[in-house]
Amino acid sequence: xxxxxxxxxxxxxxxxxxxxxxxxxxxxxxxxxxxxxxxxxxxxxxxxxxxxxxxxxxxxxxxxxxxxxxxxxxxxxxxxxxxxxxxxxxxxxxxxxxxxxxxxxxxxxxxxxxxxxxxxxxxxxxxxxxxxxxxxxxxxxxxxxxxxxxxxxxxxxxxxxxxxxxxxxxxxxxxxxxxxxxxxxxxxxxxxxxxxxxxxxxxxxxxxxxxxxxxxxxxxxxxxxxxxxxxxxxxxxxxxxxxxxxxxxxxxxxxxxxxxxxxxxxxxxxxxxxxxxxxxxxxxxxxxxxxxxxxxxxxxxxxxxxxxxxxxxxxxxxxxxxxxxxxxxxxxxxxxxxxxxxxxxxxxxxxxxxxxxxxxxxxxxxxxxxxxxxxxxxxxxxxxxxxxxxxxxxxxxxxxxxxxxxxxxxxxxxxxxxxxxxxxxxxxxxxxxxxxxxxxxxxxxxxxxxxxxxxxxxxxxxxxxxxxxxxxxxxxxxxxxxx
Ligand code: GLN
Numbered sequence: 001x002x003x004x005x006x007x008x009x010x011x012x013x014x015x016x017x018x019x020x021x022x023x024x025x026x027x028x029x030x031x032x033x034x035x036x037x038x039x040x041x042x043x044x045x046x047x048x049x050x051x052x053x054x055x056x057x058x059x060x061x062x063x064x065x066x067x068x069x070x071x072x073x074x075x076x077x078x079x080x081x082x083x084x085x086x087x088x089x090x091x092x093x094x095x096x097x098x099x100x101x102x103x104x105x106x107x108x109x110x111x112x113x114x115x116x117x118x119x120x121x122x123x124x125x126x127x128x129x130x131x132x133x134x135x136x137x138x139x140x141x142x143x144x145x146x147x148x149x150x151x152x153x154x155x156x157x158x159x160x161x162x163x164x165x166x167x168x169x170x171x172x173x174x175x176x177x178x179x180x181x182x183x184x185x186x187x188x189x190x191x192x193x194x195x196x197x198x199x200x201x202x203x204x205x206x207x208x209x210x211x212x213x214x215x216x217x218x219x220x221x222x223x224x225x226x227x228x229x230x231x232x233x234x235x236x237x238x239x240x241x242x243x244x245x246x247x248x249x250x251x252x253x254x255x256x257x258x259x260x261x262x263x264x265x266x267x268x269x270x271x272x273x274x275x276x277x278x279x280x281x282x283x284x285x286x287x288x289x290x291x292x293x294x295x296x297x298x299x300x301x302x303x304x305x306x307x308x309x310x311x312x313x314x315x316x317x318x319x320x321x322x323x324x325x326x327x328x329x330x331x332x333x334x335x336x337x338x339x340x341x342x343x344x345x346x347x348x349x350x351x352x353x354x355x356x357x358x359x360x361x362x363x364x365x366x367x368x369x370x371x372x373x374x375x376x377x378x379x380x381x382x383x384x385x386x387x388x389x390x391x392x393x394x395x396x397x398x399x400x401x402x403x404x405x406x407x408x409x410x411x412x413x414x415x416x417x418x419x420x421x422x423x424x425x426x427x428x429x430x431x432x433x434x435x436x437x438x439x440x441x442x443x444x445x446x447x448x449x450x451x452x453x454x455x456x457x458x459x460x461x462x463x464x465x466x467x468x469x470x471x472x473x474x475x476x477x478x479x480x481x482x483x
Contacts (some may be wrong), residue, residue, distance in 0.1 A: 005030035006166045010223040017120035024057035024074025035167045044162035045140040055153035056118040073116030078168035086160025092139035094127045097331040104205020106273040107235045108214045114231045123158030127353045129207045135350040144413025150409040153183030159217045160187040171217045176207050178429025180215045181441035185404035188443045191217045192224045195460040196436035197242035202233030211433040221470040225249035244461050253471040254462045258292035265395035267303040270463040274407040276447025281403045284444035284454045300389040300400045305382045310430035312366050312379035319363025388433040394459045404453030438463045442470045
């Protein structure tokens with residue numbers, strides 16, 4: 001019987017390629033057919049490069065036959081439309097970048113290519129990665145593959161929907177305040193946010209430069225470990241990337257958690273935590289205990305300031321980063337400008353959506369003279385306190401286990417009228433970005449029929465610890481997690 005190539009894990013696909021049970025071209029063809037059949041409804045992709053992917057797959061098949069293929073030789077990857085892929089559009093799901101074609105590969109893309117991966121297409125997202133439901137895309141709606149009336153999460157909603165919805169084996173996302181982990185939790189796939197500095201940001205369109213990270217979204221933790229081995233490492237093109245050795249994560253995975261201590265942060269049981277989410281996460285923590293982990297309670301006392309701190313710092317950095325979209329250098333330009341100021345104003349007024357404008361205005365405000373000390377400087381100080389909370393917690397345990405989100409996915413439109421409600425949903429994810437540590441979301445059950453994510457947080461540059469917890473848990477969880 002021919003296996004369904006669209007439902008494979010990356011490791012499963014590599015095994016089939018290795019045994020010659022299928023070719024890379026077969027994988028691309030199967031995914032392109034699945035996209036044609038399912039994506040008009042799902043809406044995960046904003047652009048597809050079927051011909052280019054087929055050519056790259058042919059080259060990968062030749063390399064494999066010649067014995068020169070890399071670790072991901074012939075594996076098709078979907079890429080969030082915020083990363084530059086040479087010769088392809090990069091819209092950031094914004095009108096202002098329509099028509100823009102990337103002139104070079106982001107380092108994350110170059111590394112995947114060097115390992116033999118095939119670039120399949122680009123996925124939908126919240127405009128400039130600002131949002132948590134992908135409803136802020138100026139291009140299209142992406143649906144949750146588990147229920148068409150529900151959001152896929154965001155901002156990497158297209159990547160999560162593609163992986164969970166059977167139209168990609170794996171994908172790249174980016175995470176500034178949860179945008180890999182939260183959509184992974186909402187759709188029911190695995191998402192890894194590496195430590196700040198672990199993956200180069202070169203070629204990633206900047207949202208908040210001190211928080212942004214690129215990372216893998218996959219169907220299993222083992223697959224995330226493999227992609228992360230390829231993505232990680234220092235890059236001369238990004239001075240914030242760190243020259244720490246990248247361990248062989250896949251070789252360090254274990255089937256039990258003996259000798260590990262897991263911390264459960266007291267402050268992460270908040271008002272408004274969905275009962276079904278709490279139940280699923282508690283059961284997952286119990287499963288980790290059965291696997292041999294010691295579970296202790298820890299405290300992260302500054303958690304309650306995290307949302308405010310994040311939305312000051314992220315908007316401040318965004319207001320500076322997005323100044324480059326002025327109608328002169330990239331993408332769209334308004335017609336018949338009277339003078340440069342008129343050009344900037346009208347291009348930006350027409351090019352940016354409401355959430356992006358809100359954040360530029362907020363960010364400009366918190367940086368403005370007279371308010372800088374009260375907002376931006378205070379936020380930077382609280383950021384240090386949040387980082388110290390984690391340092392103290394990690395002195396007692398190897399990893400933290402928490403819910404990834406306070407609720408499962410919600411219906412379209414439920415939070416669009418009240419941005420604050422949307423922001424509050426980021427409570428469990430933004431802290432990792434503020435502290436620069438790594439985080440993983442692994443599916444751990446359902447609440448009201450929708451997936452729940454177990455978040456595993458680890459110290460900076462200790463991705464092996466959270467991957468180990470996630471993998472052992474995932475094996476013990478079995479296949480029946482989706483109920
Ligand atoms: N939801 C958060 C925000 O809107 C996180 C976004 C992200 O990680 N890119 O800013």
